[in-house]
Amino acid sequence: MHKVTINGKTEYAENGTLLSDLLISAGSPAEHPCGCKGICRKCTVSVNGKDELSCQYKIISDIDVITAPPEAIYSETGAAELHTSCESICCRTHDVYGILI
Numbered sequence: 285m286h287k288v289t290i291n292g293k294t295e296y297a298e299n300g301t302l303l304s305d306l307l308i309s310a311g312s313p314a315e316h317p318c319g320c321k322g323i324c325r326k327c328t329v330s331v332n333g334k335d336e337l338s339c340q341y342k343i344i345s346d347i348d349v350i351t352a353p354p355e356a357i358y359s360e361t362g363a364a365e366l367h368t369s370c371e372s373i374c375c376r377t378h379d380v381y382g383i384l385i
């Protein structure tokens with residue numbers, strides 16, 4: 285179990301958990317227009333001061349995460365797509381407008 289600090293709030297994750305999955309379960313909004321294929325970079329967050337793609341980042345140690353404020357994520361592109369091929373829970377929790385459901 286690893287300690288993950290998200291914008292100052294402490295969460296815990298099993299070894300190997302995808303960071304995007306933890307962020308969604310912790311209530312942090314995110315956009316994943318490429319279906320978590322590591323292409324769009326819309327899921328970029330700061331991990332220990334370094335930019336990382338949350339959909340590609342597996343948690344294997346204690347980390348400190350800073351996410352963009354929600355208004356910065358949603359103001360740029362509007363609608364997101366439904367990602368039926370994505371295995372991550374992030375894409376199963378958004379409707380076609382990118383709103384958490």
Ligand code: FES
Nearest residue numbers: 322323325327339
């Ligand atoms: S790079 Fe597109 S959702 Fe992560």
